[in-house]
Amino acid sequence: MMEIGTFQILESDPSSAARVGRLQTAHGVVDTPNFMPVGTRASVKSVAPDRLIEIGAQMVLGNTYHLHLRPGSELIRDLGGLHRFMNWSGPILTDSGGYQVFSLSKLRKIEENGVHFRSHIDGQALFLGPDESMQIQGNLGSDVVMVFDECAPYPCTWEYAADSMRRSLRWARRCRDVRGKLLRSGQLLFGIVQGGLYADLREESARGLVDLGLDGYAIGGLSVGEPISELYRGLEASVAHLPEERPRYSMGSGTPLQIVESVARGIDLFDCVLPTRLARNGSAFTGRGVVSIKAATNRALEDPIECGCGCYACREFSRAYIRHLINVNEILGFVLLSIHNLYYYLRLMSQIRFAIEGGTFETFRQEMGKTYVDRTERARLEPVE
């Protein structure tokens, strides 16, 4: 095993900033670029861990905010940590809770040490700041811990974005300073570049974080409603000032096309609720874009969701059957679509890695741009699953 935190770059794409790498965590290696299924409340919605392994998931994401509220991080710590609690022995990344504090909770009041807010569940008064977030993530025992930050809204003024980013930078420093005390050994700490859509602020944020010498760097504050071209500009303005040799993570992104385009801009890790959220909406990812399984054309269709797909749903069930399940609101319909959609995403990541390794990433990117129709075209994702 490599030293925990080692990030090896195995291959770089000559035509873009894409690269293939391996990140060593305390719970195993993650091949990058990779996608993390979202397990907000210690469960990837409707998909049991044995299915996740079969799907090919290597790393999952848990949400600090949700787990802090229920069941509480001390309980999870007492039960041996999040891996044992949710029966996932592979790597786990936890977000910092900041994003949900700002997007979900009511009556926020920001102070220098953190944020007063009320639980979106029962209105309980709570406080979360860098110390609390590190304590909670230490309790959870995730492999990758995110610094506590504010995700500024879109649109916002330069002044708001600057103030918010600089406060987040101070919070990041605080997280780094207390990690020795509050995190367990082997937990990696990633910074989060903020700064809205202002390139100068993104640069200041990235440089400030890099000065802290963190294990990896995420790009936050995007996919919050901005046009897709702005998302890519925000990515570029951030990545430009991040070190080659550390992993980069685009938070909460995105559609398959956005992922390919982000990989081309040097991103190594992704998470997104789209695969499971669209499943609950009766939609499936295919090579040609998102299709609605509820469509009347599927009524009597014996074909699988996608011909040639190797997932359990496609190997064993027809579109007609899955459409029926969705129409009558049977849980198995959501289970099967979630399995397929996650499989689609993880196969996409494996195809991306293969293309980069084989020197065909540029062709892959162009082909995907032609065949995959992004009907959703949405950079905006609602905050809760």
Place this chain on the structure above:
Amino acid sequence: MMEIGTFQILESDPSSAARVGRLQTAHGVVDTPNFMPVGTRASVKSVAPDRLIEIGAQMVLGNTYHLHLRPGSELIRDLGGLHRFMNWSGPILTDSGGYQVFSLSKLRKIEENGVHFRSHIDGQALFLGPDESMQIQGNLGSDVVMVFDECAPYPCTWEYAADSMRRSLRWARRCRDVRGKLLRSGQLLFGIVQGGLYADLREESARGLVDLGLDGYAIGGLSVGEPISELYRGLEASVAHLPEERPRYSMGSGTPLQIVESVARGIDLFDCVLPTRLARNGSAFTGRGVVSIKAATNRALEDPIECGCGCYACREFSRAYIRHLINVNEILGFVLLSIHNLYYYLRLMSQIRFAIEGGTFETFRQEMGKTYVDRTERARLEPVE
């Protein structure tokens, strides 16, 4: 393979009417006594077919009424039948639709040829009688087809029960007469003993059905709100007039204790929504009775639902985790509890067969009566899952 419809009795219990047998269907053998998980709308709620196989299910039940409404039996026929549609290659029994017509639908009008009613989903005017039920079940292609009948309400007068039972008997005759035309070869046809709680009517019903020479006999009209002692008396009054050499099926029953007691009275087949319904309610079956996983005592409990249980939920997850999932309404919680509860029922059936074969059924029955506390004590089961 034995001839389809063959029912071999391998062992009979000397101390009761319990027996171990094998029923040959077109899709394989069913070891009896056995329990059929309920797949109302072509899915055993939240449990995928590969899990059902792992759980040890041999035969599942589908609902004619629900499948007739959505997606329609012609569609299922055109897609190769219910087995292929739901990807279950083992035996399937379908009920006749009668029970749901009388319990779910509105504005019923009974005629000699069947029942006019309105769909409980959209109010559509529909008609179901013996011909329609046989046609639909022929389309579904189930291995065991049930005759169309009326399940009389509880309580009801002798006169109502007599009229209803005699009409059901005429309907049963009609089902037998049209089976050659409307069912596929290899589909077995079971009669349903009715007659309320009146022993004389039960006898008349059973004798009338036996005269028709059907492949098996169900006991209907029980578990509809009567006291548990009346349920057993109704079973006894029916079984007494059924042939030893044909399989007997107690419809919609029951709790684990009821199943053991019914086996002792000569019953071979069971179906019940309790395992999956209680799962959705956060409850689990254990050797000591039903327990609520939501209970505060499970908050930090690392133990599985039941120590020693071999199901996926118990092998891999703690009570604390499953309690958390149920508390936050995560689908995986219902999936895991459904898996456990069905496993509990199927293991119970296997223990029952083993006990009968080993000559220890009486001991097993007494032990179970002592250790298993039936907190539910309910003969009444609501009609819909």
